[in-house]
Amino acid sequence: MTEKFNFDLTSTDGMARTGVIHTPKGDIRTPAFMPVGTAATVKAMMPESVAATGADILLGNTYHLMLRPTAERIDRLGGLHKFMNWSKPILTDSGGFQVMSLAGLRKLTEKGVTFKSHIDGSRHELTPERSMEIQKLLGSDIVMCFDECPALPADRDRIAKSMRLSMRWAQRSKDAFGDRPGYALFGIQQGGLEQDFRQESAEALREIGFDGYAIGGLAVGEGQEAMFNTLDFATDMLPTDKPRYLMGVGKPDDIVGAVARGVDMMDCVLPSRSGRTGQVFTRNGVVNIKNARHQDDPRPLDENCSCPACQNYSRAYLHHVFRSNEMISGMLLTWHNLQYYQDLMQGMRDAIAAGQFKAFEADFHAKRAQGDIEPL
Structure with a gap:
């Protein structure tokens, strides 16, 4: 185990890269997909089951954890790793995105954001300094800068103003983060779909200096083509010797396209959320377990998959437990989806x-275009 945080790039093929991020809590093989453990749990999964799928790192959520059970309580109980029984690395987002998307009645100033909790309506303030404090209390290994993420589409003036505010907040985040050997702080590039703003943002971040660089403000409704067009230039603007993290992505074809454009890390709630709603990712595309075609099918979801859902249960059973609203349905389908994502990364x-x-x-x-196996 290393005592430091560093990144070894081991191979490249075109723009695609593979390597290892070394942290005191363990190595992260890249390209890496990070399952999302919003409230200190990946929904429907035990932490040891998440690890069994091949995940090297999880994502935790600053906004949700600061409201409940609070960062101070988690700190008193020994930090997020101990609290949720996950010994490997954890990345926490800064809370900026959730404040944008979840919090009603938010007020944005140069200092930060004040907002009302979606849980009980209580008032809170989140600033770059407070976000760094919360993430330190949680004990997260990779800390994200506090930024503002405008919803797209937005006009150029709005995007420029927001991006420049985020760059000032990036400097304040770095100042507040301080010197913490073994822990990493990632800057977040903003600038919407605009090449000149992305360049300005990347230069500002490189000037400040970070342990890794995220591409923020994508996967917010702009569509895959616009996202890929932006990644075609945005990824290249970031240092090649540091990890590059595309935030909030995505569907399997989004992930493959992002890796083809030089991205090293991503996260998304999709595999776990889809598992709970009966949507299953396979090598042959998406399968909807709700469909009646599965009710008499004794075959596994995917005969090449090592997860318990595929090894031990039939499509007929998975269809039945989903239809019956049985808890095991979300557990098995989430495990399968997370296994599929980790197999894809490997x-x-x-x-x-x-x-x-x-x-x-x-x-x-080609395999996805073939579609699911023929019905019996």
């Missing part, structure tokens, strides 16, 4: 190391 890491990423990408799209 496949990409192997392909990049072998110089076969283009072939991997073509095969990925």
